[in-house]
Amino acid sequence: MSRNQAQSQAGAGGPVQSPGPVPTPAIDDEMLTPSDDEVDDDAHNLRELRNLRHQATIHARQMAEMQAMINQLTSQLMATPNEKPIKKPKMATPDKYDGNREGLRTFLTNIELYCGYNDGKAASWMQPYVEDFLTDIDNKGTKDETRTLFSSWANFKEELGRIFGEVD
CATH class of the missing domain: 1.20.5 (Single alpha-helices involved in coiled-coils or other helix-helix interfaces)
Structure with a gap:
């Protein structure tokens, strides 16, 4: 509505009133x-x-x-059953003895371990000789048969053959 129209309406019927304040909703x-x-x-x-x-x-x-x-x-x-039997671990053969007096104890200990690893009759037969030999490494109190057994390879081989059979 234009300004003139609003004024003419206001003048004709009085001032235009707004419908009142719009109520605001409560919070x-x-x-x-x-x-x-x-x-x-x-x-x-x-x-x-x-x-x-x-x-x-x-x-x-x-x-x-x-x-x-x-x-x-x-x-x-x-x-599931274990189809393969558990293999006994292999033990390396002892190193050769070079005749050095200081290395004898180590060599004999290795022999003892190697022979002890073998079981059965051979181990039972060998054990007392090894123990006797290691107990008195200087051979002062070693039994005669132990000294004979360890004095040479030929003696050792012969005694082994005598106890367990022919050795080539």
Whole structure:
């Protein structure tokens, strides 16, 4: 409406009055009535919560399946017999003795370990001789048969053959 029209209406019928102040809603009413943004956020949060619950359910199912698989494989492993017998580890033969007096104790200890590793009759036969020889390395108190056995390879071989059979 133009200014002249407003003035003519005001002059004709008096001043134009506004319908009055627009009542403002109470703060409590505003808090109870969600805004469009809040409605959108709530809907988004609800969708996200449902999605997370669904993922948690899937993960729980997968974990249960994996645990069942682990249990099954463990049972199979325990039930599977070991087809190969466990091999006794091999012991290296002792190094050759070079005649050095300081190295004799080490050589004899290695021989003792090597002979001790062998089991059965041979170990039982050899053990007392090795112990006697190692007890008195200078041969002062060693038994005669021990000294004879260790005095030469030929004597050792002969005694071994006499006890266990022919040796080539």
